[in-house]
Amino acid sequence: MRKRSPRGSGEILADEILQAATELLIEQGSEARVSIRAVAGRVGVTPPAIYLHFADKEALIEAVCGRFFEQFDAVMVAAAEGIDDLVERGVAQGMAYVQFAIDNPVVFQTAFSHPSDRPTQTDQVLMASAFQHLGETVREAMAAGLLPAGDVTSTVLGLWSAAHGVADLMTARPGLPWGDDLSIAENVVRAVISGLSQETVKSEPQRPPVR
Template sequence: MRETDVTAQDAEKRATRVRNRRGEGGRLREDIIDAAAALLDETGDERAITLRSVARKIGIAAPSIYPHFPDQPAIMLAVVQREFAALETHLRAAVEEAGDDPRDRLYALCRAYLRYAQDHPERYRTMFGGLWIPTLGDSSLTEEELTTLGATALQLLADALAGCVVAGQSSIADPPLDAVTLWICLHGLAHQQAATRIFPWPAERVADAIITRVAKLKDATTAE
Protein backbone atom coordinates (compact mmCIF):
# COMPACT_ATOMS: atom_id res chain seq x y z
CA MET A 1 0.00 0.00 0.00
CA ARG A 2 1.34 3.41 -0.92
CA GLU A 3 2.15 5.93 1.78
CA THR A 4 -0.26 8.43 0.23
CA ASP A 5 -3.07 5.90 0.58
CA VAL A 6 -2.29 5.41 4.26
CA THR A 7 -2.20 9.14 4.80
CA ALA A 8 -5.56 9.60 3.06
CA GLN A 9 -7.13 6.85 5.15
CA ASP A 10 -5.79 8.34 8.37
CA ALA A 11 -7.15 11.75 7.41
CA GLU A 12 -10.53 10.23 6.65
CA LYS A 13 -10.62 8.45 10.00
CA ARG A 14 -9.74 11.64 11.86
CA ALA A 15 -12.48 13.54 10.00
CA THR A 16 -14.92 10.77 10.74
CA ARG A 17 -14.21 10.84 14.46
CA VAL A 18 -14.68 14.61 14.58
CA ARG A 19 -17.97 14.52 12.68
CA ASN A 20 -19.17 11.62 14.78
CA ARG A 21 -18.84 13.68 17.94
CA ARG A 22 -20.59 16.60 16.30
CA GLY A 23 -23.54 14.42 15.28
CA GLU A 24 -24.03 12.66 18.57
CA GLY A 25 -27.37 12.83 20.38
CA GLY A 26 -30.85 13.31 18.97
CA ARG A 27 -29.52 15.25 16.03
CA LEU A 28 -27.84 12.19 14.56
CA ARG A 29 -31.17 10.61 13.63
CA GLU A 30 -32.09 13.65 11.54
CA ASP A 31 -28.59 13.69 10.04
CA ILE A 32 -29.11 10.09 8.91
CA ILE A 33 -32.44 10.92 7.27
CA ASP A 34 -30.96 14.02 5.62
CA ALA A 35 -28.05 11.98 4.24
CA ALA A 36 -30.35 9.29 2.85
CA ALA A 37 -32.58 11.90 1.19
CA ALA A 38 -29.56 13.64 -0.29
CA LEU A 39 -28.24 10.35 -1.69
CA LEU A 40 -31.63 9.69 -3.23
CA ASP A 41 -31.60 13.11 -4.91
CA GLU A 42 -28.04 12.61 -6.14
CA THR A 43 -28.36 9.07 -7.48
CA GLY A 44 -32.07 8.69 -8.22
CA ASP A 45 -31.74 5.12 -6.99
CA GLU A 46 -32.72 3.96 -3.52
CA ARG A 47 -30.45 0.93 -3.96
CA ALA A 48 -27.55 3.34 -3.53
CA ILE A 49 -28.75 4.06 -0.01
CA THR A 50 -27.03 1.59 2.29
CA LEU A 51 -25.94 1.82 5.90
CA ARG A 52 -22.38 2.21 4.66
CA SER A 53 -23.15 4.95 2.12
CA VAL A 54 -25.25 6.90 4.61
CA ALA A 55 -22.56 6.62 7.26
CA ARG A 56 -19.95 7.77 4.78
CA LYS A 57 -22.13 10.73 3.79
CA ILE A 58 -22.38 11.89 7.40
CA GLY A 59 -18.85 10.96 8.40
CA ILE A 60 -19.61 8.32 11.02
CA ALA A 61 -19.01 4.63 11.44
CA ALA A 62 -21.84 2.47 10.09
CA PRO A 63 -22.54 0.79 13.48
CA SER A 64 -23.39 4.25 14.86
CA ILE A 65 -26.61 4.09 12.87
CA TYR A 66 -28.02 1.06 14.70
CA PRO A 67 -29.17 2.86 17.87
CA HIS A 68 -31.40 4.98 15.61
CA PHE A 69 -32.35 2.60 12.77
CA PRO A 70 -32.20 -1.20 12.87
CA ASP A 71 -31.78 -1.60 9.12
CA GLN A 72 -31.81 0.18 5.74
CA PRO A 73 -35.59 -0.13 5.16
CA ALA A 74 -36.18 1.69 8.43
CA ILE A 75 -34.07 4.60 7.15
CA MET A 76 -36.00 4.65 3.90
CA LEU A 77 -39.30 4.58 5.78
CA ALA A 78 -38.22 7.64 7.75
CA VAL A 79 -37.29 9.44 4.52
CA VAL A 80 -40.65 8.60 2.98
CA GLN A 81 -42.61 9.54 6.10
CA ARG A 82 -40.92 12.91 6.19
CA GLU A 83 -41.61 13.44 2.51
CA PHE A 84 -45.29 12.63 2.96
CA ALA A 85 -45.42 15.18 5.78
CA ALA A 86 -43.93 17.75 3.41
CA LEU A 87 -46.49 16.82 0.74
CA GLU A 88 -49.33 17.23 3.23
CA THR A 89 -48.05 20.67 4.23
CA HIS A 90 -47.82 21.61 0.55
CA LEU A 91 -51.40 20.46 -0.11
CA ARG A 92 -52.84 22.22 2.93
CA ALA A 93 -51.18 25.47 1.91
CA ALA A 94 -52.61 25.21 -1.62
CA VAL A 95 -56.12 24.54 -0.31
CA GLU A 96 -56.01 27.46 2.12
CA GLU A 97 -54.73 29.79 -0.56
CA ALA A 98 -57.57 28.78 -2.89
CA GLY A 99 -60.21 30.43 -0.71
CA ASP A 100 -63.60 29.16 0.42
CA ASP A 101 -65.11 27.75 -2.77
CA PRO A 102 -65.01 23.91 -2.57
CA ARG A 103 -64.50 23.50 -6.31
CA ASP A 104 -61.53 25.87 -6.29
CA ARG A 105 -60.09 24.09 -3.26
CA LEU A 106 -60.33 20.70 -4.98
CA TYR A 107 -58.66 21.96 -8.14
CA ALA A 108 -55.93 23.66 -6.10
CA LEU A 109 -55.23 20.50 -4.13
CA CYS A 110 -54.99 18.29 -7.21
CA ARG A 111 -52.81 20.73 -9.09
CA ALA A 112 -50.54 21.11 -6.06
CA TYR A 113 -50.20 17.33 -5.89
CA LEU A 114 -49.10 17.14 -9.52
CA ARG A 115 -46.75 20.07 -9.06
CA TYR A 116 -45.12 18.34 -6.10
CA ALA A 117 -44.58 15.18 -8.13
CA GLN A 118 -43.02 17.22 -10.93
CA ASP A 119 -40.75 19.20 -8.61
CA HIS A 120 -39.51 16.15 -6.66
CA PRO A 121 -39.49 13.26 -9.16
CA GLU A 122 -37.02 10.96 -7.39
CA ARG A 123 -38.55 11.36 -3.96
CA TYR A 124 -42.07 11.09 -5.39
CA ARG A 125 -41.26 7.79 -7.07
CA THR A 126 -39.80 6.45 -3.84
CA MET A 127 -42.80 7.62 -1.81
CA PHE A 128 -45.14 5.47 -3.87
CA GLY A 129 -43.23 2.22 -3.94
CA GLY A 130 -39.93 2.29 -5.68
CA LEU A 131 -37.55 -0.56 -4.90
CA TRP A 132 -37.08 0.02 -1.20
CA ILE A 133 -40.20 -1.67 0.17
CA PRO A 134 -39.19 -5.14 1.37
CA THR A 135 -41.29 -8.23 1.82
CA LEU A 136 -42.88 -8.16 5.26
CA GLY A 137 -40.83 -10.20 7.65
CA ASP A 138 -37.57 -9.46 5.85
CA SER A 139 -36.96 -6.22 7.74
CA SER A 140 -37.99 -4.30 10.83
CA LEU A 141 -40.95 -2.68 9.05
CA THR A 142 -44.52 -3.52 10.01
CA GLU A 143 -47.58 -3.79 7.81
CA GLU A 144 -49.21 -0.83 9.57
CA GLU A 145 -46.21 1.40 8.90
CA LEU A 146 -46.46 0.67 5.19
CA THR A 147 -50.25 0.73 4.76
CA THR A 148 -50.68 4.06 6.54
CA LEU A 149 -48.19 5.93 4.35
CA GLY A 150 -49.95 8.85 2.67
CA ALA A 151 -53.20 8.32 4.60
CA THR A 152 -53.41 11.96 5.68
CA ALA A 153 -52.85 13.25 2.15
CA LEU A 154 -55.57 10.94 0.85
CA GLN A 155 -57.92 12.14 3.58
CA LEU A 156 -57.33 15.73 2.46
CA LEU A 157 -58.48 14.71 -1.01
CA ALA A 158 -61.55 12.92 0.38
CA ASP A 159 -62.43 15.98 2.47
CA ALA A 160 -62.11 18.24 -0.58
CA LEU A 161 -64.45 15.98 -2.55
CA ALA A 162 -66.93 15.85 0.32
CA GLY A 163 -66.90 19.64 0.43
CA CYS A 164 -67.93 19.74 -3.21
CA VAL A 165 -70.79 17.32 -2.50
CA VAL A 166 -72.07 19.39 0.42
CA ALA A 167 -71.95 22.52 -1.74
CA GLY A 168 -73.95 20.79 -4.47
CA GLN A 169 -71.01 20.98 -6.87
CA SER A 170 -70.44 17.23 -7.19
CA SER A 171 -72.70 14.22 -7.63
CA ILE A 172 -70.34 11.55 -6.30
CA ALA A 173 -71.82 9.24 -3.66
CA ASP A 174 -68.73 7.90 -1.89
CA PRO A 175 -66.02 10.55 -1.30
CA PRO A 176 -63.50 8.15 0.32
CA LEU A 177 -63.76 5.69 -2.57
CA ASP A 178 -63.78 8.41 -5.20
CA ALA A 179 -60.75 10.00 -3.53
CA VAL A 180 -58.81 6.79 -4.15
CA THR A 181 -60.03 6.73 -7.75
CA LEU A 182 -59.04 10.35 -8.31
CA TRP A 183 -55.65 9.81 -6.70
CA ILE A 184 -54.95 6.81 -8.93
CA CYS A 185 -55.74 8.93 -11.99
CA LEU A 186 -53.55 11.81 -10.80
CA HIS A 187 -50.76 9.39 -9.92
CA GLY A 188 -50.95 7.89 -13.39
CA LEU A 189 -50.67 11.32 -14.95
CA ALA A 190 -47.74 12.22 -12.70
CA HIS A 191 -45.96 8.99 -13.61
CA GLN A 192 -46.58 9.46 -17.32
CA GLN A 193 -45.24 13.00 -17.23
CA ALA A 194 -42.09 11.73 -15.53
CA ALA A 195 -41.65 8.72 -17.81
CA THR A 196 -42.44 10.32 -21.18
CA ARG A 197 -40.06 12.91 -22.57
CA ILE A 198 -42.74 14.49 -24.78
CA PHE A 199 -46.20 14.37 -23.25
CA PRO A 200 -48.81 14.15 -26.05
CA TRP A 201 -51.27 16.73 -24.62
CA PRO A 202 -51.08 19.81 -22.41
CA ALA A 203 -50.82 18.26 -18.95
CA GLU A 204 -52.84 21.06 -17.35
CA ARG A 205 -55.85 20.35 -19.56
CA VAL A 206 -55.57 16.63 -18.95
CA ALA A 207 -55.43 17.22 -15.21
CA ASP A 208 -58.50 19.44 -15.24
CA ALA A 209 -60.38 16.88 -17.35
CA ILE A 210 -59.50 14.14 -14.86
CA ILE A 211 -60.62 16.22 -11.89
CA THR A 212 -63.88 17.29 -13.53
CA ARG A 213 -64.87 13.82 -14.68
CA VAL A 214 -63.79 11.71 -11.72
CA ALA A 215 -65.17 14.18 -9.18
CA LYS A 216 -68.38 14.44 -11.25
CA LEU A 217 -68.32 18.20 -10.92
CA LYS A 218 -71.44 19.96 -12.10
CA ASP A 219 -71.38 22.98 -14.30
CA ALA A 220 -70.96 26.10 -12.18
CA THR A 221 -74.28 27.50 -13.39
CA THR A 222 -76.25 24.35 -12.59
CA ALA A 223 -74.61 23.82 -9.20
CA GLU A 224 -76.17 26.93 -7.78
Protein backbone atom coordinates in the same frame (compact mmCIF):
# COMPACT_ATOMS: atom_id res chain seq x y z
CA MET B 1 -15.58 10.25 13.13
CA ARG B 2 -17.89 12.32 15.27
CA LYS B 3 -17.55 12.35 19.02
CA ARG B 4 -19.73 10.03 21.05
CA SER B 5 -23.20 11.57 21.37
CA PRO B 6 -24.42 12.43 24.86
CA ARG B 7 -27.07 10.26 26.46
CA GLY B 8 -30.59 11.03 25.15
CA SER B 9 -29.44 12.38 21.79
CA GLY B 10 -30.60 9.37 19.77
CA GLU B 11 -33.48 11.31 18.24
CA ILE B 12 -31.08 13.96 16.99
CA LEU B 13 -28.85 11.32 15.43
CA ALA B 14 -31.81 9.64 13.74
CA ASP B 15 -32.75 13.00 12.22
CA GLU B 16 -29.19 13.50 10.98
CA ILE B 17 -29.23 10.03 9.45
CA LEU B 18 -32.49 10.76 7.63
CA GLN B 19 -31.15 14.08 6.36
CA ALA B 20 -27.94 12.49 5.11
CA ALA B 21 -29.81 9.64 3.42
CA THR B 22 -32.18 12.12 1.76
CA GLU B 23 -29.29 14.17 0.40
CA LEU B 24 -27.53 11.09 -0.93
CA LEU B 25 -30.71 9.74 -2.53
CA ILE B 26 -31.30 12.99 -4.41
CA GLU B 27 -27.65 13.39 -5.35
CA GLN B 28 -27.24 9.82 -6.61
CA GLY B 29 -30.65 9.68 -8.28
CA SER B 30 -31.42 6.14 -7.16
CA GLU B 31 -31.74 4.23 -3.91
CA ALA B 32 -29.56 1.48 -5.42
CA ARG B 33 -26.63 3.91 -5.27
CA VAL B 34 -27.19 4.77 -1.62
CA SER B 35 -25.43 2.54 0.90
CA ILE B 36 -25.54 2.36 4.66
CA ARG B 37 -21.79 2.90 4.66
CA ALA B 38 -22.15 6.11 2.62
CA VAL B 39 -24.86 7.43 4.94
CA ALA B 40 -22.76 6.61 7.98
CA GLY B 41 -19.77 8.34 6.45
CA ARG B 42 -21.73 11.51 5.78
CA VAL B 43 -23.12 11.61 9.32
CA GLY B 44 -19.75 10.74 10.84
CA VAL B 45 -20.67 7.50 12.56
CA THR B 46 -19.96 3.82 11.98
CA PRO B 47 -22.48 1.69 10.00
CA PRO B 48 -23.64 -0.20 13.12
CA ALA B 49 -24.88 3.13 14.52
CA ILE B 50 -27.33 3.35 11.63
CA TYR B 51 -28.81 -0.04 12.51
CA LEU B 52 -29.57 1.16 16.02
CA HIS B 53 -32.23 3.39 14.44
CA PHE B 54 -33.22 1.59 11.23
CA ALA B 55 -33.46 -2.18 10.79
CA ASP B 56 -32.00 -2.14 7.29
CA LYS B 57 -31.54 0.03 4.22
CA GLU B 58 -35.12 -0.56 3.09
CA ALA B 59 -36.46 0.74 6.39
CA LEU B 60 -34.18 3.77 6.16
CA ILE B 61 -35.27 4.64 2.62
CA GLU B 62 -38.93 4.20 3.55
CA ALA B 63 -38.46 6.57 6.47
CA VAL B 64 -36.72 9.06 4.19
CA CYS B 65 -39.65 9.09 1.78
CA GLY B 66 -42.22 9.29 4.56
CA ARG B 67 -40.52 12.27 6.16
CA PHE B 68 -40.01 14.00 2.82
CA PHE B 69 -43.72 13.77 1.98
CA GLU B 70 -44.57 15.48 5.26
CA GLN B 71 -43.69 18.67 3.39
CA PHE B 72 -46.60 18.08 1.04
CA ASP B 73 -49.13 18.95 3.73
CA ALA B 74 -48.10 22.61 3.58
CA VAL B 75 -48.14 22.46 -0.23
CA MET B 76 -51.76 21.28 -0.22
CA VAL B 77 -52.79 24.01 2.19
CA ALA B 78 -51.15 26.66 0.01
CA ALA B 79 -52.71 25.24 -3.18
CA ALA B 80 -56.26 25.58 -1.83
CA GLU B 81 -55.80 28.95 -0.14
CA GLY B 82 -58.29 31.56 -1.30
CA ILE B 83 -60.14 29.28 -3.76
CA ASP B 84 -63.85 29.24 -2.93
CA ASP B 85 -64.94 27.34 -6.05
CA LEU B 86 -64.87 23.73 -4.88
CA VAL B 87 -64.20 22.27 -8.32
CA GLU B 88 -61.29 24.63 -8.91
CA ARG B 89 -59.99 23.89 -5.42
CA GLY B 90 -60.02 20.17 -6.16
CA VAL B 91 -58.19 20.76 -9.44
CA ALA B 92 -55.61 22.92 -7.66
CA GLN B 93 -55.02 20.26 -5.03
CA GLY B 94 -54.63 17.54 -7.63
CA MET B 95 -52.22 19.68 -9.61
CA ALA B 96 -50.25 20.43 -6.46
CA TYR B 97 -49.57 16.70 -6.19
CA VAL B 98 -48.39 16.53 -9.79
CA GLN B 99 -46.14 19.57 -9.36
CA PHE B 100 -44.68 18.18 -6.13
CA ALA B 101 -43.79 14.97 -7.95
CA ILE B 102 -42.17 16.84 -10.83
CA ASP B 103 -40.19 19.01 -8.44
CA ASN B 104 -38.98 15.94 -6.49
CA PRO B 105 -38.84 13.11 -9.06
CA VAL B 106 -36.23 10.93 -7.34
CA VAL B 107 -38.00 10.79 -3.97
CA PHE B 108 -41.41 10.49 -5.66
CA GLN B 109 -40.36 7.52 -7.80
CA THR B 110 -38.54 5.88 -4.89
CA ALA B 111 -41.53 6.22 -2.56
CA PHE B 112 -43.76 4.20 -4.89
CA SER B 113 -41.23 1.87 -6.47
CA HIS B 114 -41.85 -1.17 -4.25
CA PRO B 115 -45.17 -3.08 -4.24
CA SER B 116 -46.48 -3.38 -0.70
CA ASP B 117 -49.46 -5.16 0.83
CA ARG B 118 -49.42 -2.72 3.74
CA PRO B 119 -49.52 1.08 3.89
CA THR B 120 -45.99 2.44 3.71
CA GLN B 121 -44.83 5.41 5.76
CA THR B 122 -45.45 7.62 2.73
CA ASP B 123 -49.01 6.30 2.43
CA GLN B 124 -49.63 6.91 6.11
CA VAL B 125 -48.23 10.43 5.94
CA LEU B 126 -50.36 11.32 2.93
CA MET B 127 -53.57 9.88 4.31
CA ALA B 128 -53.06 11.43 7.74
CA SER B 129 -52.21 14.92 6.55
CA ALA B 130 -52.30 16.18 2.98
CA PHE B 131 -55.22 14.10 1.80
CA GLN B 132 -57.29 15.15 4.75
CA HIS B 133 -57.39 18.51 2.99
CA LEU B 134 -58.57 16.92 -0.25
CA GLY B 135 -61.12 15.01 1.78
CA GLU B 136 -62.48 18.27 3.15
CA THR B 137 -62.91 19.59 -0.39
CA VAL B 138 -64.66 16.39 -1.48
CA ARG B 139 -66.93 16.45 1.57
CA GLU B 140 -67.95 20.05 0.88
CA ALA B 141 -68.52 19.29 -2.80
CA MET B 142 -70.77 16.37 -1.89
CA ALA B 143 -72.75 18.55 0.51
CA ALA B 144 -73.14 21.18 -2.22
CA GLY B 145 -74.36 18.58 -4.74
CA LEU B 146 -71.31 19.01 -6.97
CA LEU B 147 -70.17 15.43 -6.42
CA PRO B 148 -72.29 12.34 -5.85
CA ALA B 149 -72.86 11.56 -2.19
CA GLY B 150 -70.87 8.55 -1.03
CA ASP B 151 -67.76 7.44 0.77
CA VAL B 152 -65.32 10.36 0.96
CA THR B 153 -62.26 8.15 1.28
CA SER B 154 -63.12 6.20 -1.87
CA THR B 155 -63.58 9.40 -3.84
CA VAL B 156 -60.30 10.81 -2.53
CA LEU B 157 -58.49 7.63 -3.54
CA GLY B 158 -60.04 7.89 -7.00
CA LEU B 159 -58.85 11.46 -7.44
CA TRP B 160 -55.45 10.57 -6.02
CA SER B 161 -55.17 7.70 -8.53
CA ALA B 162 -55.76 10.08 -11.43
CA ALA B 163 -53.23 12.65 -10.22
CA HIS B 164 -50.72 9.95 -9.30
CA GLY B 165 -51.03 8.22 -12.66
CA VAL B 166 -50.12 11.27 -14.69
CA ALA B 167 -47.46 12.32 -12.15
CA ASP B 168 -45.88 8.86 -12.33
CA LEU B 169 -45.70 8.97 -16.12
CA MET B 170 -44.33 12.51 -16.21
CA THR B 171 -41.56 11.71 -13.74
CA ALA B 172 -40.73 8.25 -15.07
CA ARG B 173 -40.87 9.30 -18.75
CA PRO B 174 -39.91 12.99 -18.83
CA GLY B 175 -38.78 12.61 -22.45
CA LEU B 176 -42.33 12.13 -23.73
CA PRO B 177 -43.94 15.17 -25.41
CA TRP B 178 -45.66 16.59 -22.33
CA GLY B 179 -45.28 20.17 -23.54
CA ASP B 180 -43.93 23.15 -21.69
CA ASP B 181 -46.72 23.37 -19.14
CA LEU B 182 -48.94 21.05 -17.10
CA SER B 183 -51.98 21.31 -19.37
CA ILE B 184 -52.08 17.56 -20.07
CA ALA B 185 -52.01 16.76 -16.37
CA GLU B 186 -54.65 19.38 -15.64
CA ASN B 187 -56.89 17.99 -18.38
CA VAL B 188 -56.68 14.54 -16.77
CA VAL B 189 -57.56 15.86 -13.30
CA ARG B 190 -60.41 17.98 -14.68
CA ALA B 191 -61.77 15.06 -16.71
CA VAL B 192 -61.99 12.87 -13.60
CA ILE B 193 -63.72 15.55 -11.56
CA SER B 194 -66.04 16.34 -14.47
CA GLY B 195 -66.92 12.67 -14.77
CA LEU B 196 -67.85 12.52 -11.10
CA SER B 197 -69.91 15.70 -11.48
CA GLN B 198 -71.79 14.16 -14.40
CA GLU B 199 -72.65 11.18 -12.21
CA THR B 200 -74.29 13.64 -9.83
CA VAL B 201 -76.40 15.04 -12.64
CA LYS B 202 -77.47 11.56 -13.75
CA SER B 203 -78.45 10.58 -10.22
CA GLU B 204 -80.73 13.58 -9.73
CA PRO B 205 -84.44 12.76 -10.09
CA GLN B 206 -85.88 13.91 -13.38
CA ARG B 207 -88.73 16.36 -13.06
CA PRO B 208 -91.78 15.76 -15.26
CA PRO B 209 -92.12 18.24 -18.11
CA VAL B 210 -94.29 21.30 -17.41
CA ARG B 211 -97.53 21.16 -19.42
